[in-house]
Amino acid sequence: MSLLKKFNNMFESEEDIEEIEENKEEYSEVKKEPVGVKKIPNKSDVILLEPLVFEDSKDIVDDIKGKKVVILNLTKLDLETSDRLLDFISGGIYALDAQLKTIGEDIYLCVPNGVNVSGEFSEGEY
Numbered sequence: 001m002s003l004l005k006k007f008n009n010m011f012e013s014e015e016d017i018e019e020i021e022e023n024k025e026e027y028s029e030v031k032k033e034p035v036g037v038k039k040i041p042n043k044s045d046v047i048l049l050e051p052l053v054f055e056d057s058k059d060i061v062d063d064i065k066g067k068k069v070v071i072l073n074l075t076k077l078d079l080e081t082s083d084r085l086l087d088f089i090s091g092g093i094y095a096l097d098a099q100l101k102t103i104g105e106d107i108y109l110c111v112p113n114g115v116n117v118s119g120e121f122s123e124g125e126y
Contacts, residue, residue, distance in 0.1 A: 045069060050076060057085045060110070061092035070110040071103070082106065 047063050049056070050073040063070050072089070074082045089110065093100050099111040111117050 046071065049073070051085060052076060054081050054085050054088070057088040057092075060085075060089055061096075064089075064093065064098050064110050064112050065096055067112045067114070069112065069115060072108040072110060074106040074108070077106075 046069045048071045049060060049063075051057065051060065060070055060072065074085065077085065086108070089108075090100060092098075093110060097113040099109075099117065101109040101111065101117065103109045109117065
């Protein structure tokens with residue numbers, strides 16, 4: 001035992017030493033979690049939709065408003081309903097400062113503000 005430990009032991013009782021040992025054990029059992037880390041719920045960032053009626057257009061704009069990327073397949077809609085739905089969504093996209101890109105025949109990519117899309121399709125190449 002070193003001289004310093006002998007000196008310290010003269011002023012500490014056995015109870016103090018036992019209490020210190022217990023505190024060391026308790027401290028080592030405490031799990032430390034990083035400070036300032038937010039747990040984000042696992043939600044989908046890209047949504048694939050195939051609307052069947054015009055009434056689905058509000059839900060599509062709500063998804064874009066919720067910062068979701070939406071891939072929209074309008075192939076199952078008749079031409080009139082498809083045009084109405086696309087007009088409604090285009091208005092919502094304009095209001096939200098989002099983007100609408102054609103990625104195929106009757107298939108569109110709706111991108112919220114703040115999400116970058118790189119690359120382009122050649123016209124007629126679907």
